[in-house]
Amino acid sequence: MGNFFSFTHILAFVERDLRKFMRNPLSILSNVLLPIVYLLVIGNSFQGTLKKLPLGVVNQDQGPFSKKVLNRLNALESGPNTIHLSLYSDAKDAENAVREGGLKGAVMIPPHFSKDVSRGTMPEIGLILDNTDAVSAAALEQAIGEAFSYLHVDTISIRPDREQPQLRLLELYRKLDYDASIVPGAVVMAIFMGTMTTGAFNLVMDRFLGVHESYLSTPLTKGELVLGILISGVLVTTLVALVVLGAGVLLTGLQVAGGLSSFLAALLIIILTATGLLSMMCIFLARVDHPRIVGLFGGFLNIIFFFPSGAVYPVESFPDWLHAFSRINPESYAVHALKTILFKGMSWPALKEDLLFLSGFMILMMLISTRIYKRTL
Amino acid sequence: MEKITPASAVSVQNLVKQYGNLSAVDHMSFDVSAGTCFGSLGPNGAGKTTLIRILSGLIKPSSGQAWVKGIDISKYPEIVRRHIGVVSQAMTTDLDLTGRENLDIYARYFNTEKKMRTRRIVELLERIGLTDRADDLVATYSGGMRRRLEIARGLIHRPSILFLDEPTIGLDPQSRRVVWELLQEFRQDEELTIFLTTHYMDEADILCEQIAIIDHGKVVVLDTPEGLKKNIPGENIIDVTIEHKKEILSTENQTELPHIDMLTSKLSGFTFVQDVSQKKLETRSSLIALQIYVTNGVASIPVLMNQFQTWGYQVHTIGLKQASLEDVFIHYTGKSIRKEEGQKVNFFIGAGVPRKMG
Ligand SMILES: Nc1ncnc2c1ncn2[C@@H]1O[C@H](COP(=O)(O)OP(=O)(O)OP(=O)(O)O)[C@@H](O)[C@H]1O
Ligand SMILES: [Mg+2]
Numbered sequence: 001m002g003n004f005f006s007f008t009h010i011l012a013f014v015e016r017d018l019r020k021f022m023r024n025p026l027s028i029l030s031n032v033l034l035p036i037v038y039l040l041v042i043g044n045s046f047q048g049t050l051k052k053l054p055l056g057v058v059n060q061d062q063g064p065f066s067k068k069v070l071n072r073l074n075a076l077e078s079g080p081n082t083i084h085l086s087l088y089s090d091a092k093d094a095e096n097a098v099r100e101g102g103l104k105g106a107v108m109i110p111p112h113f114s115k116d117v118s119r120g121t122m123p124e125i126g127l128i129l130d131n132t133d134a135v136s137a138a139a140l141e142q143a144i145g146e147a148f149s150y151l152h153v154d155t156i157s158i159r160p161d162r163e164q165p166q167l168r169l170l171e172l173y174r175k176l177d178y179d180a181s182i183v184p185g186a187v188v189m190a191i192f193m194g195t196m197t198t199g200a201f202n203l204v205m206d207r208f209l210g211v212h213e214s215y216l217s218t219p220l221t222k223g224e225l226v227l228g229i230l231i232s233g234v235l236v237t238t239l240v241a242l243v244v245l246g247a248g249v250l251l252t253g254l255q256v257a258g259g260l261s262s263f264l265a266a267l268l269i270i271i272l273t274a275t276g277l278l279s280m281m282c283i284f285l286a287r288v289d290h291p292r293i294v295g296l297f298g299g300f301l302n303i304i305f306f307f308p309s310g311a312v313y314p315v316e317s318f319p320d321w322l323h324a325f326s327r328i329n330p331e332s333y334a335v336h337a338l339k340t341i342l343f344k345g346m347s348w349p350a351l352k353e354d355l356l357f358l359s360g361f362m363i364l365m366m367l368i369s370t371r372i373y374k375r376t377l
Numbered sequence: 378m379e380k381i382t383p384a385s386a387v388s389v390q391n392l393v394k395q396y397g398n399l400s401a402v403d404h405m406s407f408d409v410s411a412g413t414c415f416g417s418l419g420p421n422g423a424g425k426t427t428l429i430r431i432l433s434g435l436i437k438p439s440s441g442q443a444w445v446k447g448i449d450i451s452k453y454p455e456i457v458r459r460h461i462g463v464v465s466q467a468m469t470t471d472l473d474l475t476g477r478e479n480l481d482i483y484a485r486y487f488n489t490e491k492k493m494r495t496r497r498i499v500e501l502l503e504r505i506g507l508t509d510r511a512d513d514l515v516a517t518y519s520g521g522m523r524r525r526l527e528i529a530r531g532l533i534h535r536p537s538i539l540f541l542d543e544p545t546i547g548l549d550p551q552s553r554r555v556v557w558e559l560l561q562e563f564r565q566d567e568e569l570t571i572f573l574t575t576h577y578m579d580e581a582d583i584l585c586e587q588i589a590i591i592d593h594g595k596v597v598v599l600d601t602p603e604g605l606k607k608n609i610p611g612e613n614i615i616d617v618t619i620e621h622k623k624e625i626l627s628t629e630n631q632t633e634l635p636h637i638d639m640l641t642s643k644l645s646g647f648t649f650v651q652d653v654s655q656k657k658l659e660t661r662s663s664l665i666a667l668q669i670y671v672t673n674g675v676a677s678i679p680v681l682m683n684q685f686q687t688w689g690y691q692v693h694t695i696g697l698k699q700a701s702l703e704d705v706f707i708h709y710t711g712k713s714i715r716k717e718e719g720q721k722v723n724f725f726i727g728a729g730v731p732r733k734m735g
Contacts, residue, residue, distance in 0.1 A: 012485035016471065016478075023473040023514070214469035214530075217433045218486035219458045377435045 005227065009220050013228030014235075017202055021236055031193040031240045036247050039186040042312065043179025043252065050139040055083040056094040056106035063114020069125065072147035073107070082143045098128050104136045105129045107144060173257075173343055183248035184338035185311025187266075188331050190244035191274050192305065194237025196298040199229050200281040207289040216375060226370045230278050237274040238267070245270075257345035265346045266338060272358040273334040279365035280330075286372050305331045310339075333357045385447065386411040386538050386570035387432060392441035394427050394594075401427040403594030404441070409587065411537075414564065414571040416585035418578070418702075420710065424594040425574035426466055429542045432572070433463045445538060459487065462531035466542035466574075468523050472516040476507055476526050479515060480533055487534035494533075501529040505559065521552035528556065532563060539563075541573040545580060557583055578702035588702075592710045605705045609652075613674030614704050615681065615697055618666045619690040637665065643688070644669060649677050654708055664693065668707060670700075 021028060057073060059066050077085050086103070088094040094106035108126030116123035127144055129137040206212040215225070245266065249256060256262060284301075285294060308315065308322050309331035315323060326332045337354035340347070387409040394402040401424045409415040419425050430436045432443055434454030443450045445457045470479045477498060484494045502508045505525040515523060524544065531539055544560070545553040557580065563569055575581050581588050582602045589599040600608065641653045649672050656666040671677045674697045685692050698704075 006488065008485050008488050012482045016474065016482045019478060020471065020473040209469075210465075210467045211469045211471065213435060213463075213465045213467070214483070215486065216435055217458060217461070217463040217465075218483070219455055219488075220486050221455065376437060377430060 005221070005224055009224045010228045010231065013215070013220065013225065014232045017198075017229065017232035018235065020202070021198070021232075027197055028236060028240060031190060031197055032243050032247075034193055035186040035190040035244045036251070038189060039179065039182060039244075039248055040251065043182050049080070049082070050136060051081050052084045053082060053104045053136050053140055054086065054102065055140065056086055056088045056097055056103045057109070058088045058091045058094045058106060059109045060091070060111045061109050061113040063117075065114040065117040065123070066109045069107075069109060069113075069147065073144075076143055076147055082139065095128055098130050101130070103130070104133060105140045105144075176254075176343060177252060180248075180252040180254035181339075181343075182312060183245070183252060183254055184335050184342060185306070185309070186248050187241050187245045187270070187338055188273065188309060188311060188334045189302075189306060190241045191237055191270060191334065192277060192302055192331070194240045195233065195274060195277040195281050196294065196302075198236045199233030199278040200285040201291070201294050202232075203229055203282070204285055204288050204291055204294055208291055213377065216377065222373050222375045223370055225375070226282060226366075226373050229282065230275060230366070230369075233278040234271060234274050237278065238270050241270045241274065242267070254342065256342050258341070261346040262341050265341045265351065269334060269337045269341070269351075269354070269358065272355070272362055273330060276330050276358060276362035276365050279362065279369040282369035283365065283372060286369070286374060305329055308332065309335045311335045330358060330361050333361075385409065385444070386413075387415070387572055388444045388447075389428075389432075390442045392428070392431065392443055393439045394424070394431060394436065395439040400424075400594045402431065402438070405591070405594070405596050407589055407596060407599055409570065409572060411570050412568055413586045414560075414573065414584050416581040416588045417572075417574045417591050418576065418581045418588055418706065419574070419591040420576060423591045425576075425591065426542055427594075428591075429463075429465075429540050429572070429574060433461055433540055434458055460537050462534065462536035462539045464527050464531040464539070464541045464544060466546065468520075468527055470515050470523060470526055470530060473514065475512050475514055476502070476518070477511040479526065480530055483530050484533045489534055497533060497535070501532065504562070505529045506555075521548050521555070524548060524552070524556065525559065528559060532567070532569075535567060537568070538570045538572060541571065543574055543576070545575070545577065553577075553580070560584060578706060582702050590706060590709050597709045602702060605702060606700055609670060609700050609705055609708050612700065613671050613697055614700055615669040615671055615674065615678065615695065616666070617669065617681065617685075617695045618664050618693040619685050620664050620693060622689050622691055640665070640667075640688070643684075644681075647677075647680070649673050649680075652708075654711060656707060656711075665690075668704065670708075 055073070057070065059070065073083065073085055077083050088097070088106070091106075091108055094103065094108070097103040098106050106128045108128065110124065110126065113123055113125065125144075125148060127141065129140060131137045203212070206215075220228075248254065284297065288294065288297075307313075308318065308326040308329055310326065311331070315326045315332060318326060333354040337351055337358070340350045340354075344350070385408045389408075390406050392402050392405045393400060403424070405424075405428065417425050417428060427436070431438050432445060432450060434450055434457055437451065446460050448457050448460075450457050470476075474482070480498045480501065481494060484497065489497070499508075502511050505528065507522060507526060507529075510518065510522065515526065518526065524547075528541070528544065531541070541560075545556050548556065560571060560573075561584070564571060571584070573580075573584065586601060587599065588602055588605060590597045590605075598605065598608070637655055641655075644650050644653050644667075650669055651672060652670040654668045654670075656668060669677075669681070678695060678697060682692055682695065
């Protein structure tokens with residue numbers, strides 16, 4: 001039944017697996033490289049704030065206020081570097097450049113702009129946007145709007161309005177770059193990669209090669225076989241996840257909050273998540289005997305688990321159905337826990353829910369996987 | 378009820394394994410005495426592997442019972458596994474491990490204690506002649522070396538029964554002889570019961586005290602090699618290939634096949650003819666291959682040659698030989714086992730990792 005375990009048996013089975021890994025270091029290397037490449041590419045392509053958006057400017061006004069607008073825009077270019085300005089003399093040219101994709105937008109300052117401002121008769125600035133690129137368009141609209149409103153405040157009222165409530169920002173934590181903010185996601189991806197290429201995958205390979213016949217005719221019990229495969233899988237996966245965590249911290253310059261306690265907590269989360277996911281794979285792959293199926297399955301599961309985990313985008317903004325899924329997605333809890341530990345420092349109360357869920361998930365998956373493991377050919 | 382006579386190492390009663398409509402093992406019953414070598418001999422698909430897999434607890438029988446060392450394999454497979462060694466048809470040693478590692482890890486599955494284990498490994502490596510290659514990866518071994526390693530692995534925990542599924546398949550004649558010698562040595566030194574399957578006559582003849590010829594999942598006949606040879610009628614066998622002259626002239630007339638039954642009954646009219654059986658030929662050719670079991674070989678050849686001529690047949694080949702196990706096999710199953718060998722090339726796949734069928 002598998003309620004009797006022999007350590008000798010389990011250790012021998014684990015050793016067999018680990019030795020095979022040691023002889024094939026390439027398979028582990030790819031587990032490390034993929035999350036790191038992912039971190040570098042995604043981290044640097046989806047920046048938190050957009051930069052260097054090409055913006056055309058057509059100034060048809062000679063008055064002082066258009067100068068102020070231009071100064072504002074120049075400040076935006078040299079400061080946060082949100083835009084990259086180019087001057088156009090012809091409005092038509094600028095519009096065409098937007099249509100052809102050379103510019104993300106163009107600002108039109110009409111001839112009577114300064115006059116309108118000083119008279120207070122609804123001064124207008126035209127903004128042509130390539131709204132097929134929704135992300136850039138929204139960013140430009142916001143940036144130009146702000147530049148314009150400063151101008152407005154400057155001219156209309158000299159002193160700040162005392163009636164108007166002011167927004168004062170209180171940042172709780174150290175400022176975090178976007179690429180650093182997805183380090184926990186990369187670690188969880190490394191765990192997932194590990195669970196796809198160790199553990200149950202090795203069982204599938206054994207079945208595919210017919211090698212499982214050799215150990216099925218020995219006294220190894222069901223429980224010993226499942227535990228052995230989980231232990232070797234967790235060891236390798238944890239190692240992979242730690243390497244990715246280390247590389248992520250170094251590459252993004254993430255300053256980890258807290259010292260040893262944070263590290264131990266992160267290790268605990270990694271082990272719980274890895275064991276849970278590895279057991280889950282043992283269930284899914286219990287009857288699979290071809291590695292190609294694992295590949296198909298892995299790509300599919302990675303998308304299902306990873307993107308709704310909050311690793312790249314906050315789960316709160318998901319539509320209801322996806323949000324509901326993210327609440328039963330173990331990777332959500334792993335990402336949340338790792339974010340908490342790495343960015344905010346170790347704190348048990350903040351981790352309680354994650355730890356409870358991940359432990360529960362792990363125990364459930366281990367029970368089911370041992371149950372359904374097929375100890376015959 | 379569990380215990381069968383202690384002398385039986387393996388005992389099988391009405392064993393059936395059904396795959397859909399196909400009976401891979403079809404009501405088999407036999408006993409194997411402890412300390413002997415038992416061979417189950419059969420062509421491709423006879424059910425040899427299926428039988429061994431049931432006996433080693435790898436698959437469950439559909440019905441019937443099997444005891445190994447008197448223990449019911451369906452009820453206590455985990456106890457049976459402690460006492461048996463299995464060398465399966467497909468090679469199953471780990472290619473990414475060295476020979477020594479393969480043996481060491483396997484021994485630990487049987488809780489063999491460290492000191493004993495190390496000694497046993499050294500001893501086995503020496504006997505199979507792999508001492509100097511022990512620390513090389515199995516991936517670098519030749520087929521024969523790997524097969525010897527598999528046999529050593531099956532014996533690592535000093536089992537009392539060793540199951541071997543086609544132990545010399547894919548080996549050259551010299552390596553086969555090495556394996557036979559190994560098995561005979563181990564049998565003598567370790568009081569081993571050997572249960573092997575094979576489709577090589579000579580292998581069964583040399584190694585086994587009891588041979589069960591199986592075909593289509595059934596035990597066709599079970600006897601000692603000598604008994605089997607004695608069983609076939611006549612002392613000599615005449616192998617003859619003939620072709621009807623009409624067939625030679627009009628090849629398009631393929632539908633009307635030669636009249637075997639008529640030929641057989643005509644031949645049986647001779648007092649020196651004990652039995653006639655037809656060898657199945659692969660092609661749809663008009664050739665007829667017959668085995669004629671006769672009492673006085675040399676004298677009967679000219680008589681038969683003449684007769685075939687007068688009946689309108691042309692004799693292509695004719696030969697005389699002493700009865701061997703090969704002929705026993707043909708006698709009982711109607712097929713030549715050698716012909717099957719050619720189809721066994723891809724034994725890696727043929728060993729059948731069981732897959733669900735539709
Ligand atoms: N898992 C399975 N599903 C369906 N049919 C099977 C399965 N395993 C074996 N069989 C069938 O059972 C029969 C016996 O197969 P088995 O492998 O026991 O033959 P064998 O005597 O070992 O042959 P060989 O000499 O080729 O190894 C064959 O017809 C085979 O197709
Ligand atoms: Mg077979």
